[in-house]
Amino acid sequence: MARRFRSFGAGLFAPFRRTTGFGRWILAAGLVLVAAFVLVAIFAPLIAPYDFNQIRANGERFPKAAPPGGDFLLGTTSFGSYDVFSRVVWGSRTALEVVAIAVLLSLVIGVPLGVVSGFLGGWFDRVTVLLMDALYAFPSLLLAIVFSFLLSDLFGGGVTAAGVALIVIYVPQYFRVVRNTTVSAKESTYVEAARAIGAPKRTIMGKYVFGNVIQSVPVIGTLNAADAIGTLAALGFLGLGIQPNEAAEWGYDLNRALPDASAGIWWTGVFPGLAIVLLITGVTLVGEGLNETINPTLRRRKLRPFTLPPRGVATMEHGKGQVDL
């Protein structure tokens, strides 16, 4: 059991150990940033001094558009006089929740659909590819606008609508990559071998093809997550995403902060925006770092110094055996 755990740990850190130079630092910096936001999101109730929609404490209403300092670390907003710091903290929870659920669900839908479509081929494949290509060609923000515009009426709330809108954008991306890898994996020798020993289609798809096409997914997943954070904020900025009474959302706060800018009230926009930038940067750095370890055309491996063993006794590493030459 312990052994198994160790090998799992080694597997987890394998991409990190394989990188060199800046690739490693990029990955490390990204992981630190993302971890910081995850911690803030989890411990938001402890970190944030007030609720995201709280406008009074101890029977006293918060001052409107108060500058940073004193009771309000990052000041208060000009709309509704919320505490900016608390909204930034609660906003990290909203962003991570929505984006994690949206990316996971698009994975769950897109990957199997891609495997099945690529493996079965025929008219099902052709129709799905056409539909997915059409969705893919559409500017993602416009697609998100259409979906959240409609669904906000249907669901009566922005969180679900924004989530569904994000899923619609990202499913085609996984579908395309996975389907194309499946099509090429289908022709490979190991799939032919599996077919030859009489493995049923389901086993081939689930065991042989799936395991091989899933490799490219982590990179797309992280890059999509970065993109999704931006899209969620953009929807909020356009007034289509999450509404202020549902949850704190950075994009919405930026929308409300825009008129403040000309009045010299800078703190209402600068801080939520900074949170968006830092979180997207973190996730992108993780994606770039992963890409550099997984994409063979970008990979650079450290060459270990190697000394030839003395003649006669060549000792293999790991002590697995001795070879007499």
Place this chain on the structure above:
Amino acid sequence: MAASGGSLARYIVTRLLLIIPMVFILTTIVFLLLRVAPGDPVSASLGGRLSEEALDQRRAALGLDRPMLVQYLEYLREVVTFQFGETITDNRSVIDIVKDNGGATLTLSVAAFAVALVIGLPLGLIAGRFRDTVPDLVIRIFGIITYAAPVFYWGLLFQLLFVLQLDWFPVGGSASPETIFLVEDKTHILLIDAIIAGNSEAVVDVLHHLVLPAVTLGLLLSGIFIRLVRVNMLQTLQGDYIEAARARGIKESRVMRSHAFRNALVPVITIIGLQIALLMSGAILTEATFNWPGIGNELVQYINLRDYAAVQGIITMFAVVVVLVSILIDIVNALVDPRVRY
């Protein structure tokens, strides 16, 4: 030669025929989403402001009382004839919106594209050339941050710094009211109108308003360009012909200039062309940030009015443009690079 000419013609015809299902699927999605959704467009945008009879009248006038299938066929007919319908709230035809506001969007997009090329191409080449050195790291982080910061955040920061603090640029809009009043509207593109009128003050005024929005949108695109150019440069530098050129003793600077840069940039041209979707998304947000009178800004205003017909028309128009441009790029690409044809 004759055979390859034939296959090129066939490729172009295939791509052109693909327009039909692509546009059909996109428009059908837009229609289904906007029409089958609960609630009807008229009461969504005008409900509460007009009497029940007046609302019924508006519905009948817009043909919303007819069966869904009839409406759908009518909508397809409009798309084919480039009509895209009329808005509910102010009875403007979508074609008029495109005519009146398309010029501003076009000006912004072209200027932003130029900014992005000027920033993105050299930085990407340098980062790829000096891989894993300090310049590479700095440029990559710059690229990631331009990509990570939403355009509306750049816009906000620029407004705080260059408008409020330094007072170098105007807050928003495409020109001062005097310019808009004085320059005669001929081409619907304010900059060109001002040049035609020979009004140098107006030209300067328009350019003055253009700087911040163009840089904001250009920065977003430049981040993508840097990434693409850098990766292409890395892959080009691994090519055998680079090694061969070095082995022949050609100077490193010459290897870079005539062997690496050029080959690294050819595929980038295509990929950059495909950024049209990103450009459109970015333009909508930039226009909303700077109150730039383009199509995106109109779209946002109609969204806030919950005008389904306007949203449907503008989105359909965008979809058609995207499909047409992407197919145009494919064809240009096939003309340039014979390997693309199949």
